[in-house]
Amino acid sequence: MSWLLNLYETYEANQKQVGIIEKKRNDKEYMLLPVSHTTQNAHIEVNITEDGNFHSADVIGKVNTVIPSTEESGSRAGSKVAPYPLHDKLSYVAGDFVAYGGKIKKEEPFTTYIQQLKNWAHSPFGNSKVKSIYTYLNKKRLIKDLVKEKVLYLDEDEQLIGTWDKKYEALYDQKPEIFSVITGGQDAAFIRFNVHSPAEILTKVWNDPDMYDSFIKFYNDQLGDEDLCFVTGQVLPSTERHANKIRNAGDKAKLISANDTSGFTYRGRFSKSNEVASISYEVSQKAHNALKWLIHRQGKTIDNRVFLVWSNDNPDVPDPTEDPFDILAKHFPVQEEASQKIFTNQDFARGFAKMLDGYKSDLTTKSNINILILDSATTGRMAVLYYRNLDKELYFKRLEKWHSTCIWQHRYRKGIEFTGAPATKDIAFAAYGPRANEKVVKGLMERILPCVVDDKKIPIDIIKSCYQRASNPVSMEKWEWEKTLSITCAVINRHEEGYTVALDTENMNRDYLFGRLLAIADVLERRALKSDDNRSSNAIRYMNSFSKHPARTWKTIQESLQPYQARLGANGHNLSKMIDEVASAIDFDDFNNKPLSGKYLLGFYSQRHALYQKKEEKTEAAEEVTN
Template structure:
């Protein structure tokens, strides 16, 4: 129950944010829901006066459809033909007293009877505010559809019945297709109605955003709850529930994390007689925990193919994401390498710089703060499972991030800043970029989410990266002709990060490293830079070193002879300008032992030597070599 308890405590720590409207980057609104409330997409908004008279109505745009509505246990989990009205806003068949008179179809009993009785109880309770009474007064007149037809919101056929589905034959007496048929997926009968109250004296808060409305229903509904039992989450004796929330990942999500309706299956049969003997959870704890989870997912969760990756701290402070790259993890957009690059880079130096960058997060968290990591996904439409959960001390978590970004580290240049310019940054790549490097940019979401889950223990538990992932990225990075230049450069730097995690090399060129594979990689880089220098800025074709890279990784000695033979025309073209690079080839090749100069395939270390040597040459201003060609 630890994840439920931490979600419950998160809700308790953020009570001041309940009902507060927040926006995502795409302007979609979300909020920390009050208990006994949920969200629903509404299609029609009806405005009534404080005296309970019809004022006006409109069809709601899709961007404004999300509505916070009160709900009961029964209505939150209603399905099929079951009659379980929402307390205030609901479908047309529930809120319209004249629904049957206008041809509305009902299977058994009329839902309006149950709806209006429940609303009456609320309106007559000591907790009801004027808005509830105004809406009840209007709806009890049973003329909602009549008013909507006169307002030209709903439309009738020749027989005076609600049009089930729009057809071109109605254009003869209606005209163009009314907007209601564009926002409702089914017929007009399935339209969801929300209510608002109009005042001529003052501007009233929208009903679905009114804190007093929330409190009114919560107090009313709490008096209806009974059957106290021991809550396994809070340890208190409180009214229990067997109906738990859905719509966890989005408004259309039907999957539940907790469910006990399989009385004839094998969920608990043979061990317990009743579901509450397995675990009893109070209504309050269930509501607060699920609402906190919904809020956190909207606020900072990552969703890949409906799998949720969530990291949070109970007090609501922002926490660095373990699946993000170093560029996103730093509090500012500036990269750390500006200071480190001038020195002889080591992992420890970068770890120190990274630790300083994380101090902003560290200082905001309380001394007792814990970090929660949660992964949830659904195998079926109705069941949501917790695939992974960890609760960690904040210091341990941040130290693991520092170690991850300072060991799985390399120089990357595939991110853009606010000016849409490519920037270099040091650190680990994101889990999603690792997936694309290993399996290609067209990898399915199923593959990506699976890899992201496998990489999480590598970050927060300091485990080794699975060999199949490293091997796949190495093979793709060794085959540059199979992809676009930008894609290969990104794949190369990500692959170097993964290999460096296992090898522990420096990012800057290690001129004292005499490892055979590292030296072969350096030779390949020098050959590439020399040919690019000879070709100049105008020529964009791949060099022979790049073209033969895949073969070189498998048969280095044999392929190097082919590459070196192809370099001779370019060395002749450059003349004395090629002296430095030619002598560098001789110097690096001379350090390879005779017995190691063979066709044994190269390990991933050759990529580290290739990348570091090439980067070093491109940065040498005194030799006037750039990655564009010759610099005059």
């Protein structure tokens, strides 16, 4: 229950955000929903005058709308008649639905709907807008007005057209707009209502805080029996029906459900679901609404699996699945550090620690960090796959260690170079390629998360997958291989610890030295080739074989270098000399065909980086002399 309690406390701590529309970068809207409210895609908007008459109507496409909701309507399915209190499908809100050919099963939905709306409108909590909408709908002429307004359409028998067919082209010049926004017949159209005033601009009904409060107070007055809430420990009105639409408006999966009374849910241990655990209506509503808000605001969803991290009093917490560039970009005071070139673990650790201190200062001393992973195996059931609640000091300490040990220099962002740990999604890229199935990616991200927040070792199969792909550059494009290589170096560095991008000439490790040899051979050949010659060097082409049989393959590579050494002449003397120095540093007994470990990639990257950096410095110096 701890995750429910923390979500409930998050809702309470962010009461100022309730009912306020926020926007993502892609302009999609979301909000922290009020209690007893949910969202629904509306197709038609109907405007009612203040005195309860029809004003106008429009097809609005599929627009996500905040609507009042009861326990029954929020969990209705099949033929069950459970109307939403205000906005709903045409079959519920239209009193003339049957008169225009609408088909119903047991009871007429409108009867239940209009009685519920009447109770709200005539209660002490009803307001003028609810009364205006009730007055109009009670006239039972909605479909008649919508047909007149050319929003809905009838066939030759004056009945509602079901699905659109070419035979109706004789009646209408073109396909009506309503059939482009609904998947079934017109009876499936969802209607939202608004109140129009000629004297003033009124707040839209679905965005009106007074409407929210009106229904919340009305519905609270209708709540049933009280029971002990296992989340808060208080005796409050309880509920057995809990929210769906957690990940998106079409999501039917629930985190809490106990409706299988005839199956094997209780297995003889209990006779009623509330004997297992009872949750109050208020806690359920607030916790689920907070979860929806956090997912829309900052959650990552991959193949319907949600990765979410937040703090109760301040949702803005560094995401353990992101790389430092993304984290720094969200923290404006130190955003400039994102462009710095930091090549040592110690310097980077200090820079990153400074940024984390900025985050920590925004949180209270009692703040804890919540990490949650959700997924559903079926359309109706969702599960918590992973949940951790950590002390903020411990969380930031673990985050700092991850970003100072799983570290390397990366250039795969266009025009940006940064040093740090790769995002977990990019580790999946390195291990399985950019076209990996999302199920594989989300599985890897879930496995990597404990490595960040619990300081676990990266699973060896992930390291091997990255190593094998990085050792086979001919199987991918250059940009893809370069990205795979730097990410693999970061992963291996986390496993080995203590290596830096800066070349360590004192490192006498066999695999590291073999990697340096390969890098020098690659750079030597590249310098001998023309600048517009983009073919791979022999060192790159033989890289996979080199990783498995280094001594034998090096003989082949060195023989292929001779023409390029001759072409460079004196200009290649330093590189040839360097090859001799590195090769002689390898112990005689170690110069064999034993397969190389991932350390050779670290040596390869660092040596190549050092040579390219040295060349850039010489070029810059020459330009300064010329100027």
